Amino acid sequence: xxxxxxxxxxxxxxxxxxxxxxxxxxxxxxxxxxxxxxxxxxxxxxxxxxxxxxxxxxxxxxxxxxxxxxxxxxxxxxxxxxxxxxxxxxxxxxxxxxxxxxxxxxxxxxxxxxxxxxxxxxxxxxxxxxxxxxxxxxxxxxxxxxxxxxxxxxxxxxxxxxxxxxxxxxxxxxxxxxxxxxxxxxxxxxxxxxxxxxxxxxxxxxxxxxxxxxxxxxxxxxxxxxxxxxxxxxxxxxxxxxxxxxxxxxxxxxxxxxxxxxxxxxxxxxxxxxxxxxxxxxxxxxxxxxxxxxxxxxxxxxxxxxxxxxxxxxxxxxxxxxxxxxxxxxxxxxxxxxxxxxxxxxxxxxxxxxxxxxxxxxxxxxxxxxxxxxxxxxxxxxxxxxxxxxxxxxxxxxxxxxxxxxxxxxxxxxxxx
Ligand SMILES: N[C@@H](Cc1ccc(O)cc1)C(=O)O
Numbered sequence: 001x002x003x004x005x006x007x008x009x010x011x012x013x014x015x016x017x018x019x020x021x022x023x024x025x026x027x028x029x030x031x032x033x034x035x036x037x038x039x040x041x042x043x044x045x046x047x048x049x050x051x052x053x054x055x056x057x058x059x060x061x062x063x064x065x066x067x068x069x070x071x072x073x074x075x076x077x078x079x080x081x082x083x084x085x086x087x088x089x090x091x092x093x094x095x096x097x098x099x100x101x102x103x104x105x106x107x108x109x110x111x112x113x114x115x116x117x118x119x120x121x122x123x124x125x126x127x128x129x130x131x132x133x134x135x136x137x138x139x140x141x142x143x144x145x146x147x148x149x150x151x152x153x154x155x156x157x158x159x160x161x162x163x164x165x166x167x168x169x170x171x172x173x174x175x176x177x178x179x180x181x182x183x184x185x186x187x188x189x190x191x192x193x194x195x196x197x198x199x200x201x202x203x204x205x206x207x208x209x210x211x212x213x214x215x216x217x218x219x220x221x222x223x224x225x226x227x228x229x230x231x232x233x234x235x236x237x238x239x240x241x242x243x244x245x246x247x248x249x250x251x252x253x254x255x256x257x258x259x260x261x262x263x264x265x266x267x268x269x270x271x272x273x274x275x276x277x278x279x280x281x282x283x284x285x286x287x288x289x290x291x292x293x294x295x296x297x298x299x300x301x302x303x304x305x306x307x308x309x310x311x312x313x314x315x316x317x318x319x320x321x322x323x324x325x326x327x328x329x330x331x332x333x334x335x336x337x338x339x340x341x342x343x344x345x346x347x348x349x350x351x352x353x354x355x356x357x358x359x360x361x362x363x364x365x366x367x368x369x370x371x372x373x374x375x376x377x378x379x380x381x382x383x384x385x386x387x388x389x390x391x392x393x394x395x396x397x398x399x400x401x402x403x404x405x406x407x408x409x410x411x412x413x414x415x416x417x
Pocket of ligand 1: 042043044074076079171173175176190
């Protein structure tokens with residue numbers, strides 16, 4: 001598969017396995033007429049620890065690389081902060097480094113050549129004069145309601161939204177220009193931002209880009225009984241085989257139910273495609289059975305049929321996936337374990353002690369900062385001094401009064417910037 005593809009095959013692979021492509025002719029034109037590699041980017045706000053769900057967009061990135069594209073990965077550190085401070089400004093830099101390590105390792109695990117892969121840190125160009133002036137231009141012509149709607153499915157919504165959440169989609173649109181790409185890739189949740197970019201970039205003198213959209217895949221590791229916000233239910237990219245097995249055992253996977261089944265979706269969107277990229281023949285997904293011949297699947301359709309008929313049971317499917325997923329994770333974990341450098345980055349990006357240390361001192365549960373620390377410790381997220389809780393589950397555990405009130409009580413000044 002990694003061998004050189006014909007232009008037509010390359011275009012087909014670029015457009016494969018997507019929910020939607022906007023302005024596909026831009027892609028055809030670059031490859032067939034201009035005869036150069038397509039330049040495309042995928043952006044990720046550097047917030048929570050990347051988990052197994054990242055395999056889904058990464059499979060498309062792997063296909064784009066295999067199709068000969070020049071792929072840029074935007075580590076959107078400023079966006080991570082703008083989106084309701086999902087990542088505190090002093091941690092985003094480390095998180096960006098962590099993301100780069102883990103994404104590289106993940107793509108290598110999939111077996112794709114990353115020579116044409118480039119990482120770009122958002123703040124490395126988003127603070128430049130030209131970018132800033134263009135931002136002002138967009139801000140000057142964008143109605144508040146339009147910006148709000150553009151970000152509605154991406155930016156965390158709240159009753160008292162910040163300006164940052166409105167600027168977010170404007171900057172994502174500008175990124176297309178400043179990253180100098182032909183196309184942007186993202187999930188269908190990004191559709192309104194993509195439409196905003198298509199409508200507004202031409203107004204400030206820039207061209208419309210193509211947009212590639214992945215369908216939204218139901219999450220893997222959403223536990224059957226526990227709440228989805230339980231941090232233990234998400235499979236981390238650095239989980240060891242025993243942890244993967246344990247979490248998958250608990251994962252929601254109703255028998256005979258194919259639609260909305262996260263385990264089947266993962267097999268379809270990640271495992272099958274990963275196998276397809278590695279081998280030249282049809283992918284084979286093997287399900288071992290006790291006392292019986294293994295089940296061999298070369299198509300996801302057959303697998304779904306067997307699942308609906310209960311020939312392939314949740315238990316069989318989960319144990320087969322455990323095996324395949326652990327094979328994918330093995331080199332990622334090995335690289336992490338062999339790299340003191342990466343381990344240090346991990347500690348800086350996601351300091352584990354903060355919440356635990358604070359919680360030990362918690363006596364006055366009336367103090368919002370302390371209540372936040374206690375809640376954070378329970379949830380394995382990080383509490384900030386203002387009572388604001390940071391981490392993937394932040395919204396669900398935020399406690400206490402407004403930041404302003406808390407800051408006054410704690411007698412600390414608002415952080416600069
Ligand atoms: N909006 C993307 C992140 C992103 C940020 C900036 C971009 O230019 C592109 C993508 C997300 O939801 O994660």
